Amino acid sequence: MSNAKKTPLYSEHLRLNGRMVEFAGWNMPVQYAGIKEEHHAVRKAVGLFDVSHMGEIFVRGKNSFATLQWLTSNNIDNLKDGQAQYSLLPNKHGGLVDDIIVYCIKRHQEYLVCVNASNTEKDFEWMKNNNRDADIVNESLKWSQIAVQGPKAMPLLEDVFKQDLDAIPSFHFQKIEFQGYDTIVARTGYTGEDGAEIFLPNEVVVDLWHELLEQGEEYGVKPIGLGARDTLRTEKKFSLYGNEIDDTTNPIEAGLGWVVKLDKGEFIGRDIIARVKEEGPKRKLVGFKMLDKGIPRHGYNLMDLDGNMIGITTSGTMSPSLDEPIGIGYIKTEKAALGSEFFVEIRNRRVKALVVKTPFV
Amino acid sequence: MKYLVPEDYYYTKDHEWAQVDENIVTVGITDYAQSSLGEIVYVELPEEGQKVGQNDTFGVVESVKAVSDLYSPVTGTVIEVNHAVMEEPATLNDDPSNDGWLIRIEMDNERELANLIRAPEYKTLIGKDKK
Numbered sequence: 001m002s003n004a005k006k007t008p009l010y011s012e013h014l015r016l017n018g019r020m021v022e023f024a025g026w027n028m029p030v031q032y033a034g035i036k037e038e039h040h041a042v043r044k045a046v047g048l049f050d051v052s053h054m055g056e057i058f059v060r061g062k063n064s065f066a067t068l069q070w071l072t073s074n075n076i077d078n079l080k081d082g083q084a085q086y087s088l089l090p091n092k093h094g095g096l097v098d099d100i101i102v103y104c105i106k107r108h109q110e111y112l113v114c115v116n117a118s119n120t121e122k123d124f125e126w127m128k129n130n131n132r133d134a135d136i137v138n139e140s141l142k143w144s145q146i147a148v149q150g151p152k153a154m155p156l157l158e159d160v161f162k163q164d165l166d167a168i169p170s171f172h173f174q175k176i177e178f179q180g181y182d183t184i185v186a187r188t189g190y191t192g193e194d195g196a197e198i199f200l201p202n203e204v205v206v207d208l209w210h211e212l213l214e215q216g217e218e219y220g221v222k223p224i225g226l227g228a229r230d231t232l233r234t235e236k237k238f239s240l241y242g243n244e245i246d247d248t249t250n251p252i253e254a255g256l257g258w259v260v261k262l263d264k265g266e267f268i269g270r271d272i273i274a275r276v277k278e279e280g281p282k283r284k285l286v287g288f289k290m291l292d293k294g295i296p297r298h299g300y301n302l303m304d305l306d307g308n309m310i311g312i313t314t315s316g317t318m319s320p321s322l323d324e325p326i327g328i329g330y331i332k333t334e335k336a337a338l339g340s341e342f343f344v345e346i347r348n349r350r351v352k353a354l355v356v357k358t359p360f361v
Numbered sequence: 362m363k364y365l366v367p368e369d370y371y372y373t374k375d376h377e378w379a380q381v382d383e384n385i386v387t388v389g390i391t392d393y394a395q396s397s398l399g400e401i402v403y404v405e406l407p408e409e410g411q412k413v414g415q416n417d418t419f420g421v422v423e424s425v426k427a428v429s430d431l432y433s434p435v436t437g438t439v440i441e442v443n444h445a446v447m448e449e450p451a452t453l454n455d456d457p458s459n460d461g462w463l464i465r466i467e468m469d470n471e472r473e474l475a476n477l478i479r480a481p482e483y484k485t486l487i488g489k490d491k492k
Contacts, residue, residue, distance in 0.1 A: 035424075035425040230426070347421065
């Protein structure tokens with residue numbers, strides 16, 4: 001853990017008894033009180049996540065628009081100032097360099113791209129190598145980020161910022177001052193709950209964290225670690241880079257066709273993605289539940305009832321909301337219909353499972 | 362953090378405990394192990410009558426996030442399995458040293474106990490293990 005980076009909130013995590021682990025080159029809390037308790041706090045009240053490890057890459061200048069249209073799969077032209085968009089960075093083979101959120105700060109002038117911590121360097125290099133004369137700057141080490149998520153997230157944020165933040169629609173953001181610094185309050189998240197993600201300079205993140213914890217007491221606020229972050233997103237079947245998607249997965253098979261706008265014009269990987277869409281993907285990402293005892297985990301094989309390999313588990317956990325195991329995995333398209341039964345291979349045992357509707361919760 | 366380490370138990374370096382009553386060995390995971398794992402949500406144990414070797418995996422415990430193998434402290438035959446913890450895995454968090462026992466083994470060779478460690482040495486081990 002010695003070389004792992006520390007976010008400005010590192011000592012706060014230790015003070016809150018966070019169990020620290022190395023994740024994507026950062027020292028991060030995997031849990032504080034316990035994954036289940038934290039998970040329920042987000043579903044029922046409000047949770048705080050230190051997501052300062054995420055990368056912030058700015059794309060600026062008059063060619064920022066053209067560059068992002070070329071680099072990303074979604075249509076940048078749909079973005080007005082103050083609007084955010086889930087998108088992908090496809091590679092030349094139609095695989096995914098990363099999944100990202102693009103924040104339009106000033107149309108045709110300035111965009112913020114929020115990227116996965118594990119991919120920040122890779123994405124930055126990729127964007128620079130495929131730049132169309134924009135000014136691309138990696139400002140990740142200057143920015144911290146706190147996600148505030150849960151049904152009580154917006155009331156808490158309004159108390160702290162003393163502004164009508166509920167007026168910010170989903171996937172929109174506002175620049176709001178906190179202690180004399182500009183912050184970005186974005187109505188986005190990775191839990192499926194209401195809430196916001198706040199980008200702010202390192203200088204004031206500890207103060208905001210304290211204010212959220214203090215003023216959040218009446219709402220039952222809790223700090224949330226990476227463990228619950230993972231169970232929360234798994235219940236919503238949100239992709240995790242490195243699990244559901246990577247440099248080799250096509251967005252169509254991953255169920256991300258909705259953020260691929262083939263008619264927007266040329267972009268990296270477009271032709272291959274278009275072909276997969278036209279021919280139909282060979283495999284599909286599905287959600288499943290277990291019919292017999294066992295918990296599916298990343299990397300477990302999936303077999304049809306005759307024992308033929310038909311796919312692989314990308315994520316699996318005990319769902320704290322449902323109190324039963326849930327899994328996500330790729331299955332050959334012809335075996336992936338809702339209600340299909342198959343086996344998950346768990347420690348050489350074949351355990352029966354069922355393709356179900358998602359999100360799970 | 363203080364962990365419960367009963368003085369009269371034997372321990373493995375993989376954080377199982379073994380309580381020896383003549384040739385019957387009761388096996389569980391230590392307080393330190395349950396605390397490191399977090400909330401245990403699934404337990405998989407062998408059938409009664411199954412043979413296990415010293416250091417062989419005899420089962421699995423899973424927390425929300427992780428899967429951990431269980432290693433047998435001695436060679437012998439599984440004579441009793443704690444079905445209650447399979448039904449209620451959280452017992453391993455609540456009372457790992459008593460109600461959270463996992464299996465009872467009829468030990469083949471008590472000289473194998475020399476390969477296990479005692480409470481003072483185990484306390485030193487988990488002291489070092491802490492970050």
